[in-house]
């Protein structure tokens with residue numbers, strides 16, 4: 333087993349990774365959407381969360397008690413809270429001093445404006461900046477300028493001045509037409525700029541380890557699972573070449589299992605359970621010791637060439653795809669027969685492609701071909 337593999341160091345490294353994931357999954361995400369009545373706040377929220385007017389709108393997703401007229405508060409899942417109001421001042425006013433502090437530690441503020449610049453919005457913007465970790469400014473209804481596109485830069489510039497934006501502060505331009513529940517059913521959706529806004533919100537939340545919590549409420553589970561697997565494969569692709577890589581790979585696999593479990597169930601899997609799944613995928617019997625698993629497919633020297641790295645990647649992809657498969661098909665991590673069967677099936681397909689080729693795809697960092705590979709196993 334050499335000096336590169338030692339159960340204690342694997343355990344420490346794995347715990348470190350799992351502690352971090354666990355901490356992130358138990359975080360709350362709060363979003364405050366502020367803007368004049370009819371600026372398009374509700375429409376933007378629905379578009380951001382991929383709800384269309386025929387689905388139950390956010391407004392119906394568990395409105396919280398104590399709600400008064402101006403401020404709408406929604407809770408999505410256990411950890412995401414959204415407030416929608418003409419101004420943050422209303423949110424402050426409507427809450428007792430006791431709840432105010434917690435409420436006003438907001439992650440993401442979104443100021444929604446439309447039409448020509450209005451200096452009255454500056455106070456709302458400033459208050460958002462005081463209470464939110466990050467504020468996004470959105471100029472909605474840009475379709476209003478479709479017949480006169482050249483006026484958009486002027487309108488944007490006027491808003492920049494009205495809000496006194498700095499060089500680094502952006503104005504996102506969106507259209508969310510047709511996302512309002514009152515729109516006629518034959519109206520076509522016209523949606524623009526919302527993906528860019530959503531991507532920027534995720535990028536910001538990722539810095540705080542909160543992106544998965546929001547993604548769970550916002551995106552298709554399989555899309556999130558693919559992203560988790562992408563991250564895990566990229567990590568293994570790097571870790572495989574570090575001498576003694578086994579100590580890192582087990583942690584990466586267990587962390588991805590925790591994240592996938594959270595995506596489908598909304599619950600935080602215990603670190604112990606995440607690690608306990610791993611020995612199931614070993615080809616030979618290794619008992620209940622997850623930490624011997626990496627060793628079972630890594631060369632005894634602990635130093636990997638490209639083919640050995642490919643094997644580590646194959647095992648990781650087959651394992652995580654099997655975990656995704658059980659959730660997609662109504663099973664769970666207790667269904668060991670299904671997990672094992674799917675793992676073997678996926679692994680066989682990957683072995684046919686070949687370890688070197690698989691390693692080459694992952695190490696290339698070419699997002700498109702990596703996603704193509706993952707999409708063979710996840711729809």
Ligand SMILES: Nc1nc2c(ncn2[C@@H]2O[C@H](COP(=O)(O)OP(=O)(O)O)[C@@H](O)[C@H]2O)c(=O)[nH]1
Nearest residue numbers: 369370371372373374375472473507508509512
């Ligand atoms: N032209 C246009 N109208 C929009 C757009 N987004 C929303 N609307 C309309 O603007 C009105 C107000 O939208 P709503 O989302 O209820 O605004 P809120 O009061 O800020 O929540 C509704 O009639 C929407 O159909 C857009 O991008 N373009």
Ligand SMILES: [Mg+2]
Nearest residue numbers: 373374375416
């Ligand atoms: Mg509204």
